[in-house]
Amino acid sequence: MEHSLSTTLSSSDAVAGTRVTASPRASRLRSGIVLATLLTCQLMIVLDITVMNVALPRIQSDLHFSATGLSWVMNSYSLVFGGLLLLGGRAGDLFGRRNLFIAGATLFTLASLAGGLAPTAGWLLAARVVQGIGGAMAGPNTLALLTTTFSDPKARMRVLALFSGMSSAGFAIGLIVGGLLTEWLSWRSVLFINVPFGLAVVVLALLYLPTAQRQSAHLDLPGAFTATTGVAALVYGFISAASDGWGSATTDIFLAAGAALIIAFLAIESRTAQPLLxxxxxxxxxxxxxxxxxxxxxxxxxxxxxxxxxxxxxxxxxxxxxxxxxxxxxxxxxxxxxxxxxxxxxxxxxxxxxxxxxxxxxxxxxxxxxxxxxxxxxxxxxxxxxxxxxxxxxxxxxxxxxxxxxxxxxxxxxxxxxxxxxxxxxxxxxxxxxxxxxxxxxxxxxxxxxxxxxxxxxxxxxxxxxxxxxxxxxxxxxxxxxxxxxxxxxxxxxxxxxxxx
Known part of the structure; x- marks a missing residue:
């Protein structure tokens, strides 16, 4: 596996126009750093979905959230993250996955710092929204970078299995980490913990992540609008169903609007030369x-x-x-x-x-x-x-x-x-x-x-x-x-x- 990874990274550098003169040991080390960087970012994004769950009672007490308002600590992140994932993935294809990955990881890290410092409920919710934007920029490009960087079939299978493991087990690990940090420190630490890892991800990505060629294409703006608003409306409708029930007018309106927008999105994609999806x-x-x-x-x-x-x-x-x-x-x-x-x-x-x-x-x-x-x-x-x-x-x-x-x-x-x-x-x-x-x-x-x-x-x-x-x-x-x-x-x-x- 190590040989295949180093070979793949060497070919990736050739695509980027970089001459590789490193020894096999240096190439193996670099391949490991790239893999660790991408997987750490994915784990950080996934952990954020569950790590906050355990801290919610403390957050409610400190920032004086109402019982209904508290759910938005989770929902504001999910809504933005889910709504922008398609756009983030396609934007990486067109404008450079490395650029989108680094920008997203940076934004996520800064928003985590701001959230940990939040003096009010509104401040925390705004930080969670920005976290969702950063996660949607970095998340799909993490997977795309793994797929294109580790192109050897055996290496690709291994790294994709590891990626899936980070995504799945991260939910359980988030509960463990959230419990530890909330018990030993404070709820703010579940956000602050992202900062050192996020900084490490950004620095290592700048130093070691190979640059992929951009695609000469245009962004499917009608598709981007209908996909983003459609998925966001569906997610909001599901959130409303969980809190207000399926008979709620808000639930019905947003689910209907989301379904209509997704149908429109599929119609657009079937006719567009360079579709978002x-x-x-x-x-x-x-x-x-x-x-x-x-x-x-x-x-x-x-x-x-x-x-x-x-x-x-x-x-x-x-x-x-x-x-x-x-x-x-x-x-x-x-x-x-x-x-x-x-x-x-x-x-x-x-x-x-x-x-x-x-x-x-x-x-x-x-x-x-x-x-x-x-x-x-x-x-x-x-x-x-x-x-x-x-x-x-x-x-x-x-x-x-x-x-x-x-x-x-x-x-x-x-x-x-x-x-x-x-x-x-x-x-x-x-x-x-x-x-x-x-x-x-x-x-x-x-x-x-x-x-x-x-x-x-x-x-x-x-x-x-x-x-x-x-x-x-x-x-x-x-x-x-x-x-x-x-x-x-x-x-x-x-x-x-x-x-x-």
């Missing part, structure tokens, strides 16, 4: 199925983090720190599966790997429907967390590889932006649906407050298991292939071959 990306059966599961899996998976955090704190009475560490089995199993993906995919192809992952996730969610007010952490909750961690690792990690493995270099940013947009929108929609299911079940349940709370959670887990079953059905559509000698000689992976026809 090339629809041919979905023509490949394996890639289309991977995109579908990238939408569905977060819909089901987010429920575990959201509801189990409440169960551990409100029912079992764990502290924020203990709650974070309770998710260690999930994070550990995710990382374990991620390490196995580069070996499993070439041997078995995407179909059996994702089927096993989806089945494991469904089983874990079904186990969570058996929770009661008397349930402890062991054995039911512990086993469910292991199954879900294994399931998410196997079900999600191959998707990045399938989607990005044979994308044309000039469309890598668009493909990455579409991937992360579907992931973000799926998570928002899933949470809105499951919170609504939870609220309805809680209101109709009798008994104590804790009994009603657990009843709502188990009903939501049942709905999540139903959504996870859909990921199993979609995984059945992947082509089942085996590696071929010819393919190996061409340097292709089984994923590439299975998705080419």
């Amino acid at each position: 090339p629809l041919r990306l979905f023509a490949d059966r394996n890639r289309a199925a991977a995109y579908a599961n990238m939408f569905l899996t977060p819909m089901a998976g987010m429920s575990m983090f959201f509801f189990l955090t409440q169960f551990l704190q409100d029912v079992l009475g764990l502290s924020a720190l203990a709650t974070g560490f309770a998710f260690l089995p999930t994070a550990a199993l995710m990382f374990t599966m991620i390490r196995l993906i580069p070996r499993l995919l070439p041997r078995f192809g995407p179909k059996p790997v994702t089927l096993v992952g989806a089945g494991s996730m469904v089983t874990g969610l079904i186990l969570l429907t058996q929770l009661t007010t008397d349930s402890g952490y062991f054995p039911l909750l512990f086993i469910a967390m292991i199954l879900i961690g294994c399931g998410l690792g196997l079900a999600v990690s191959p998707l990045n590889v399938i989607i990005m493995s044979n994308v044309e270099p000039h469309e890598a940013g668009a493909a990455g932006g579409a991937l992360q947009t579907l992931q973000q929108t799926g998570a928002s929609l899933g949470l809105a649906i499951l919170v609504t299911v939870f609220g309805t079940a809680t209101r109709s349940a009798g008994g104590s407050i804790q009994h009603a709370l657990v009843s709502g959670m188990t009903t939501a887990f049942a709905a999540a298991a139903g959504i996870a079953t859909l990921t199993f059905v979609v995984a059945l559509t992947f082509r089942a292939v085996r590696p071929t000698t010819a393919g190996a000689r061409r340097g292709q992976t089984p994923v590439t071959e299975s998705s080419s026809g």
